Amino acid sequence: MTLEIIGISALGLFLFGYIIIASIDFGAGFFNAFSTVTGKQHILTKIIQRYLSPVWEVTNVFLVFFFVGMVGFFPKTAYYFGTTLLVPASIALILLAIRGAYYAFTTYGGLKHKRYTILYGLTGLFIPASLSSVLSISEGGFVKIENSAPVLDYWALFTSPLSWSIVVLSLTAVLYISAVFLTWYAHHAKDEEATNLLRKYALSWAGPAIITAAGIIFEMRTHNPEHYQRLLDLWWLFGLSVVFFAGTVFFIWKRRSYGLAFWLLVGQFALAFLAYGASHYPYLLYPYLTLYDSFTNQSMAIALIVAFIAGLGLLLPSLYLLLKLFLFNKEYVQGNRNDEHA
Amino acid sequence: MGNEEAVFFSRVLTELTLSFHIIYATIGVGIPLMIMIAQWVGIKKQDEHYILLARRWTRGFVITVAVGVVTGTAIGLQLSLLWPNFMQLAGNVIALPLFMETFAFFFEAIFLGIYIYTWDRFENQKKHLLLLIPVALGASFSAVFITIVNAFMNAPRGFDVVNGQLVDVSPILAMFNPAMPTKVAHVVVTAYMTSAFVLAAIGAFRLLRGSNSTYHKKALFLTMKLGFIFSAATALLGDFSGKYLAEYQPEKLAAAEWHFETGKGAPLVLYGVLDNGEVKYALKIPYALSILAHEVPSAEVIGLDQFPKDEVPPLYIHYLFDTMVTIGMWMTMLSFVYILGIWRHWRFVLSRWFGWLIVLGGPLSILAIEAGWWLDEVGRQPWVLRGILRTEHAATTSGQVDLMLVLFAGLYLVLGVGSVVVLWRMFRKNTVEQELADRASEKAGDIF
Numbered sequence: 001m002t003l004e005i006i007g008i009s010a011l012g013l014f015l016f017g018y019i020i021i022a023s024i025d026f027g028a029g030f031f032n033a034f035s036t037v038t039g040k041q042h043i044l045t046k047i048i049q050r051y052l053s054p055v056w057e058v059t060n061v062f063l064v065f066f067f068v069g070m071v072g073f074f075p076k077t078a079y080y081f082g083t084t085l086l087v088p089a090s091i092a093l094i095l096l097a098i099r100g101a102y103y104a105f106t107t108y109g110g111l112k113h114k115r116y117t118i119l120y121g122l123t124g125l126f127i128p129a130s131l132s133s134v135l136s137i138s139e140g141g142f143v144k145i146e147n148s149a150p151v152l153d154y155w156a157l158f159t160s161p162l163s164w165s166i167v168v169l170s171l172t173a174v175l176y177i178s179a180v181f182l183t184w185y186a187h188h189a190k191d192e193e194a195t196n197l198l199r200k201y202a203l204s205w206a207g208p209a210i211i212t213a214a215g216i217i218f219e220m221r222t223h224n225p226e227h228y229q230r231l232l233d234l235w236w237l238f239g240l241s242v243v244f245f246a247g248t249v250f251f252i253w254k255r256r257s258y259g260l261a262f263w264l265l266v267g268q269f270a271l272a273f274l275a276y277g278a279s280h281y282p283y284l285l286y287p288y289l290t291l292y293d294s295f296t297n298q299s300m301a302i303a304l305i306v307a308f309i310a311g312l313g314l315l316l317p318s319l320y321l322l323l324k325l326f327l328f329n330k331e332y333v334q335g336n337r338n339d340e341h342a
Numbered sequence: 343m344g345n346e347e348a349v350f351f352s353r354v355l356t357e358l359t360l361s362f363h364i365i366y367a368t369i370g371v372g373i374p375l376m377i378m379i380a381q382w383v384g385i386k387k388q389d390e391h392y393i394l395l396a397r398r399w400t401r402g403f404v405i406t407v408a409v410g411v412v413t414g415t416a417i418g419l420q421l422s423l424l425w426p427n428f429m430q431l432a433g434n435v436i437a438l439p440l441f442m443e444t445f446a447f448f449f450e451a452i453f454l455g456i457y458i459y460t461w462d463r464f465e466n467q468k469k470h471l472l473l474l475i476p477v478a479l480g481a482s483f484s485a486v487f488i489t490i491v492n493a494f495m496n497a498p499r500g501f502d503v504v505n506g507q508l509v510d511v512s513p514i515l516a517m518f519n520p521a522m523p524t525k526v527a528h529v530v531v532t533a534y535m536t537s538a539f540v541l542a543a544i545g546a547f548r549l550l551r552g553s554n555s556t557y558h559k560k561a562l563f564l565t566m567k568l569g570f571i572f573s574a575a576t577a578l579l580g581d582f583s584g585k586y587l588a589e590y591q592p593e594k595l596a597a598a599e600w601h602f603e604t605g606k607g608a609p610l611v612l613y614g615v616l617d618n619g620e621v622k623y624a625l626k627i628p629y630a631l632s633i634l635a636h637e638v639p640s641a642e643v644i645g646l647d648q649f650p651k652d653e654v655p656p657l658y659i660h661y662l663f664d665t666m667v668t669i670g671m672w673m674t675m676l677s678f679v680y681i682l683g684i685w686r687h688w689r690f691v692l693s694r695w696f697g698w699l700i701v702l703g704g705p706l707s708i709l710a711i712e713a714g715w716w717l718d719e720v721g722r723q724p725w726v727l728r729g730i731l732r733t734e735h736a737a738t739t740s741g742q743v744d745l746m747l748v749l750f751a752g753l754y755l756v757l758g759v760g761s762v763v764v765l766w767r768m769f770r771k772n773t774v775e776q777e778l779a780d781r782a783s784e785k786a787g788d789i790f
Contacts, residue, residue: 055455056455057407057451057455058448058451058452058455060412060415060451061444061448061451063415064418064447065444065445067418068437069444071429072433072440072441075430075432075437076430078426078430079426079427079430080426081422082422082423082425082430083738083740084740086423086424086738086740086742086743087740087742089419090420090423090749090750093419094416094749094750096415097412097413097753098412098753100415101408101409101412101761104404104405104407105405105408105761108401108404108458108768109405109765109767109768110768147739149739296434296437297434297508299512299513300434300435300438300513304437304438304441307438308441311442314445314449315449318448318452318453321456322452322455
């Protein structure tokens, strides 16, 4: 295994972690807002609040970790993506900032208002939409080199069927992942009413999620034939992913093994993510930038990998403790324990 | 937009983000330590007041840390968005501490989540206090790692440039550059100092507003003591910083001190104004600059005459230096007089005017932090990486920076106003007196 592959795998791991955790978070915010509007707040708010409260800050760190690690392992990406992403990344940053800060303001500061709940829910849709533009841009065709500097072609980006398919997929995936997880969580909390409602959401978003995912492969055929061909070569990974998807839907439908259903969903996305990443290889930005010509020097790469392993040694036990105390703590999840914040 | 404009707006946006972020970041680094000390004193003395102090500070801290986290995320990404050329170069040499910072931050975030939700979980209060240690460590180490990156910008080491190519990169040498020891110590200690004085200002304010609780008196005395310790340490570190600058960044020291001509036995220029290149109305302390720079009154200090005109930082940094140093000295004295006054039963330290001086100390300390960072950043100009990369060559070529500046300015306004309003409401609704009474009755057993 080369240093380049180790580097991109470490980053991929955290990006995938962010996709799952942030999807749960974004979707939870949206469902909470949606239930407020439709007058079903009494069913969902409690369960969603109890999940989100101790973990909200952790979600953000996954993202920071990803982009800092990216610049560390592949410094040239700072130049190419930094220059072209100014507007979409700034918009995502502003939305993330408002979302994060107002979460704390309402949860700990007692700032309660329907307006904030709805705003919070909507940012959960706009953030994945703007972040997903990075994926579209990396497919090539939207960046031109003018005066030896990369420039983003906004018109091409906004009129491209591929970029819109990716936006739609990001939304359906967020809602589907979140609904499946929360169904499990609500069931875990023995909250029958919330489980039923969330189960309904999970089933209704399953179809759109898989259809939009397939749509992207279709769009890729005309947009980036090279990538499309490599995607097809990995058909068996996608096939396995679809099997996992069917498993999730089956268990949710049959109202049993919600935990297994969620882990199958993680498997489904992990396989698809892996297949997408592997077929993207060796490009980071079609056709200008590959893993190899953007990679850092050897001594930095080794230092980063050592730091990464040492850091994981510190983080994994801490994350385990967090999960044990809250996510998998029956007393806490069921609300029997009166764990008020400070 | 021409590239000069892109450079200009990138600088303004970075300055705005950092100036806003540093308020919350400084508090975020210092307050966990203050909470830890208060909770520890509370457990040791079995004093409910200190425990409640720790608890109420934690509540406020959660709000400030949220703004610190999101603005920190913003500056982290803005470095690449606004300074892509700089990050491409710096990423090769100084990415290690940036990467380690995210781990420190991760560690802090996880344990903060646990700490704030487990106030009532443990029979043994000490176990709960243990959870705070990773929070305080994570917060302080975040500051350490980020400051290392800044130190590198002032004294880039750990690589060679041969034919425009980076060679012989050593991430460890880059981290332990000459600027690192003084800068890291200065940033961390002043964060503790500022946090202590901000908390002292709150206590003093409550006392002035008629709350006569011993709770606030204890809070005030504790924070003033801590503030004094850290401000005295800062003065000592300031001396080391002077010696570092004289050795490695003489142009920054000379510009900050308006020291134009190289010479022996240099005086320290305090205050004054610059009029057509003439220093007027200044206070000159003979030999003090030579002592600050080299410990010897007769030592030679390099002046601005030794540098080409286009490598001299803007001379207005002298005012920033004056602001920072004056506030630092003032706060050291104020806290010293207060502590002495309490021990010696001097009545005037309990008077209203003295109380207002302590209240004023909160915002003044924040102002000193701002002045210090502006001094550091402007004093490094025209370089972003001293001697290697000029600021004007580091910026983005993107044409939309001005629009982004407007958007982010709006964001900081919303966050600034929001955090102040929320903090204000939080503590006004739930007064100390009310909470102490509640806790007393809870202990007595009549919960409902």
